[in-house]
Amino acid sequence: MTSPQPHTTSYYAATAGEPTDYPPLEGDVDTDVCVIGAGFTGVSAALHLAERGYRVRLLEANRIGWGASGRNGGQVIGGISGEHVIARRNPAGGEELVWQMRWAGHDIIRDRVQRYDIDCDLKWGYLDVALLPRHMRDFEREHQRLERHRFPYEFRLNDVAATRELIGTKAYIGSLLNMGNGHLHPLRLCIGEARAASGLGAAIHEKSPVTGIEHGARPRVRTDRGSVSADFVVLAGNAYHDVDRRLRGFLFPVNSFIIATEPLPPEVVARINPRDLAVCDPNFVLEYFRLSADKRLLFGGRLRHFGEDQDVIRTALRRKMLRIYPSLDRYAIDYAWTGTIGVTVNRVPQLGRLAPNVFYSQGYSGHGVNVTHLAGQIVAEAIAGTMERFDVFERIRPVVLPGAWLLRRPLVELGLMYYQLRDRI
């Protein structure tokens, strides 16, 4: 366990507003539910539980939103990773259930931003872009699905010319516009939701790394300076989890990287993204980008780099960005950072229990902004005794790879090479 860390070098940390300053846990306390990890999963669960009247203690090793939740692309993507597996393993009504859950996280975010007045630059509008004909065929199928379900927001397939009009680049052969997806400032959302939970009585402790759990009828969660005894524990450390080794073996920690340019002039913005859309390609070793509220291009992707060296990230991602927008070569890169995503072997998010009263939720495989919000709600429901949606996930047992954590670097490197090749076919 390392000592508490400040936020990373991200654009989000620099623009998060007033820093959070919740006190570390001191002494031994008692509560209904102890949540470990204050990313979207933990904060979402804490807020759902506080809304239901539970006494909650939320323990965060570093700062609210310090992990992937405060570092990500901010893209509110529709869907759940591994949907086909979830539908197959839940034959009775699985398709329909998956469809409803695909957008449930969006509704939670939309509702919370309004209800708790969270200033997180939420914008609706999203473009899936195609690099290969098979991507367009997938978008056509998705378009048919949206039509079949009478999706209530604007959606449209675009050819190469229409795509170019939307995002000012010839890099893509077509796209699918979906105004039901969107983008936001994730760290501000996470901090705003934590503030809402605190306002409803949840006790939040930053700089409080959990060092262990004593399991039993009332588990006891220990930090260096105190402990929390609770009826239930929720483990929400995802790829940063370090409390129980079993959970580590279920996940591959894969890094994703982002740069932010300096603010771009209005004429450039009008050329490259007049409708302010979030953009993402369908590759596994994918690229994604969008404008921030102050009109920087935030450009993200995966690299075969395992450190946090800002110069390496800046150089590699700038090169990728210029392939799409060569004219941005005159603008400086103000920020570069990385974060770790929890990727599961079958790509299905893992919601389960280590003991009847110890829940976990992790492994959103890159689709976390939306699905963490849903997962927090599902875990809160399960604690309150409604298991229906929790069971949908719990019955899909995690695929465990022996040595996955110890050998994570060579395995991830191999995986990236394999997927990079597959992406091209």
Ligand SMILES: Cc1cc2nc3c(=O)[nH]c(=O)nc-3n(C[C@H](O)[C@H](O)[C@H](O)COP(=O)(O)OP(=O)(O)OC[C@H]3O[C@@H](n4cnc5c(N)ncnc54)[C@H](O)[C@@H]3O)c2cc1C
């Ligand atoms: C660079 C990047 C870009 C991404 N882009 C997108 C995107 O555009 N759209 C999208 O949907 N998803 C995206 N994702 C994925 C998404 O961010 C994650 O799926 C999601 O944020 C996971 O949230 P979480 O709360 O489960 O985990 P995290 O946000 O990682 O939070 C885990 C928290 O647990 C804490 N913790 C760990 N161990 C302990 C302990 N022992 N004691 C106390 N606290 C502990 C950590 O400090 C951390 O704050 C991206 C991820 C990254 C890294």
